[in-house]
Amino acid sequence: MEDRSATAFHDIGLYLCRAPDGELGLRVLVGGGMGRTPIVGTVIREFLPWQHMMTYVECILRVYNRYGRRDNIYKARIKILVKALGAEEFARQVEEEWALAKDGPGTLTEEELKRVSAYFTAPDYEPRPADEGEFERRIAESRGFARWAGRAMRPHRVPGYRAVVLSLKKTGVAPGDATAEQMEQVADWSERYGFGEIRVSHEQNLILPDVRAGDLFTLWEQARKAGLATPNLGLLTDIIACPGGDFCSLANAKSIPIAEAIQRRFDDLDYLHDIGELNLNISGCMNSCGHHHAGHIGILGVDKDGEEWYQVSIGGADGSAAGHGRSAIGRVIGPSFKAEDMADVVSRLVEIYLENRETGEHFVDTVERLGIAPFKAGVYGTPVRTKKEPSEGVVADA
Amino acid sequence: MPEIIRASAVVADDWQILRPAAETPLAEVEIPVGRVVVPLALWLERSAELLSRGDTGVWLSGTDDPAPLVRWLPQLPLVAVDFPKFTDGRGYSVAYLLRSRFGYRGELRAIGDVLPDQLFFMRRVGFDSFAVRSDKDIQQALRSLQPFSDVYQGSWDNPVPAFRRHPRAWPGQHDGN
Numbered sequence A: 001m002e003d004r005s006a007t008a009f010h011d012i013g014l015y016l017c018r019a020p021d022g023e024l025g026l027r028v029l030v031g032g033g034m035g036r037t038p039i040v041g042t043v044i045r046e047f048l049p050w051q052h053m054m055t056y057v058e059c060i061l062r063v064y065n066r067y068g069r070r071d072n073i074y075k076a077r078i079k080i081l082v083k084a085l086g087a088e089e090f091a092r093q094v095e096e097e098w099a100l101a102k103d104g105p106g107t108l109t110e111e112e113l114k115r116v117s118a119y120f121t122a123p124d125y126e127p128r129p130a131d132e133g134e135f136e137r138r139i140a141e142s143r144g145f146a147r148w149a150g151r152a153m154r155p156h157r158v159p160g161y162r163a164v165v166l167s168l169k170k171t172g173v174a175p176g177d178a179t180a181e182q183m184e185q186v187a188d189w190s191e192r193y194g195f196g197e198i199r200v201s202h203e204q205n206l207i208l209p210d211v212r213a214g215d216l217f218t219l220w221e222q223a224r225k226a227g228l229a230t231p232n233l234g235l236l237t238d239i240i241a242c243p244g245g246d247f248c249s250l251a252n253a254k255s256i257p258i259a260e261a262i263q264r265r266f267d268d269l270d271y272l273h274d275i276g277e278l279n280l281n282i283s284g285c286m287n288s289c290g291h292h293h294a295g296h297i298g299i300l301g302v303d304k305d306g307e308e309w310y311q312v313s314i315g316g317a318d319g320s321a322a323g324h325g326r327s328a329i330g331r332v333i334g335p336s337f338k339a340e341d342m343a344d345v346v347s348r349l350v351e352i353y354l355e356n357r358e359t360g361e362h363f364v365d366t367v368e369r370l371g372i373a374p375f376k377a378g379v380y381g382t383p384v385r386t387k388k389e390p391s392e393g394v395v396a397d398a
Numbered sequence B: 001m002p003e004i005i006r007a008s009a010v011v012a013d014d015w016q017i018l019r020p021a022a023e024t025p026l027a028e029v030e031i032p033v034g035r036v037v038v039p040l041a042l043w044l045e046r047s048a049e050l051l052s053r054g055d056t057g058v059w060l061s062g063t064d065d066p067a068p069l070v071r072w073l074p075q076l077p078l079v080a081v082d083f084p085k086f087t088d089g090r091g092y093s094v095a096y097l098l099r100s101r102f103g104y105r106g107e108l109r110a111i112g113d114v115l116p117d118q119l120f121f122m123r124r125v126g127f128d129s130f131a132v133r134s135d136k137d138i139q140q141a142l143r144s145l146q147p148f149s150d151v152y153q154g155s156w157d158n159p160v161p162a163f164r165r166h167p168r169a170w171p172g173q174h175d176g177n
Helices: A050-067 A078-085 A087-101 A110-117 A129-141 A143-152 A180-192 A213-225 A256-265 A269-275 A339-356 A363-370 A373-380 B040-053 B067-075 B090-101 B116-124 B138-143
Strands: A012-018 A024-030 A042-049 A153-155 A161-166 A206-212 A280-283 A297-304 A307-314 B003-006 B009-012 B036-039 B056-060 B078-083 B107-112
Touching (some): A012 A050, A024 A050, A024 A078, A042 A050, A042 A087, A050 A087, A050 B090, A078 A087, A129 A143, A129 A213, A143 A153, A143 A161, A143 A213, A161 A213, A180 A213, A256 A280, A269 A339, A297 A339, A339 A363, A363 A373, B036 B040, B040 B056, B040 B067, B056 B067, B078 B090, B090 B107, B107 B116
Parallel strands (some): A280 A297, B036 B056, B056 B078
Antiparallel strands (some): A012 A024, A024 A042, A161 A206
16 A cells, blocks of 8 residues: 555545445544654544545544643644544544534535536546557667656556656756756646646656656657656655755755765666665755655754764655555664765665665665664674764764 | 723723632632633632622633533623633634533633734634733724635534535636635
């Protein structure tokens, strides 16, 4: 089961699902979040029929509003209350509240569902079986195209179409940045090869959701010229990073130069593809805008006596397919590193993974199987340093 | 005499809000003459005396559970809910529960850090009188009581959400509710 919305990392997460009899409903999670208190949300109701979405959420909010913390803004979150009460007790209070609100006027109607659904119709797809042949021929002819398509393309439920992810993770460009000229081009492609739709992903890339298979090769050629076809989607260099200290006044440390140093280190495409699926996320401060807690490798910028240091965690997962749908908070491997050592540290983590991986394992699976100890030992040297925080000069032993 | 907003008008009001010092034992709190609003704890401690006195209302804080007050609600001329800071939204839930779950029909007043742009939302959950913070222009607050002509969400004042009240536009139709 894949969760591309990271529902486990939100105050309230609603995951659409169907009951065994086909009825549409929601799995309800509460108390997730990142920031200084990272917590994976807990399911408080396995199945809530869709009609009750509004009344149920209102009851969650009322319980939180009445009993949530008010004395400290850092603790004024649903996750803190759920942690204090326990998920079971929180759920009990919500259910008690909901027993009185259930089936009230806030209950959604079939009519309203139909009306809203009518705004989300499929575009006018035209099945073009002939396109597939052309596509297959191009794949066979061009290694570059095949490599890009292998990363950037997603299957489509309509035959003859693909969803295409345009990478905004070209080395030397801040992760997630696109110029005005690039956006003009993407807009143009969305109309020429799709139905005028562009989506932005939380991985900081752009998606063209409906591209005809026969147009993929032309799109690739154009995207390559525009610098939007780096074949690294889902790989180590597809880094999520916040703007960091270069732009943000909250940041404790810079993010963008760290991302670039790591991208430069992993500039060999064959090596990158061999490493496989790996989410690397960077935040420049505890607010976690770069989702470092949920990265298979997470990097957090910290300030120590006015200097920028970086704390590394591994084993986080955001619910996506790369982590087999798991949601987890990464575990810190030890004392922080200096900026100039970060590429070495990541290299070392990857080497330990490659030395230990079993067939078919992603980086995050190997961490899950072995725990953080071998990675810690490999990065800091053996025996593992036990000192909690580094004095000046304790850097990666890589 | 201080002014408040009641029933969409600015009126003079002589209710005094009694905020006894925390360290004073409830039995020793002096109740002033005239119309007075006492904290919930004081009411629960001395309800017999206060009932016979008449002219007594009760105020609740955001942390107070209104349930113990339910048996007296039909006799109370005024219940107030205190907002210690405008960012503290607990009073909205307290008011909503008093009106909807506990069926209070008397005057329900917002006191404390009550700012003009909150009145609309306070009225939605059941408040019908407002002791606007004294440094704010109460006439201006009155004018901002109804900033929106309609609402989407149901609450105490109108439990029925917009989608059940209006024929809504479908795609391609002019959205002319």
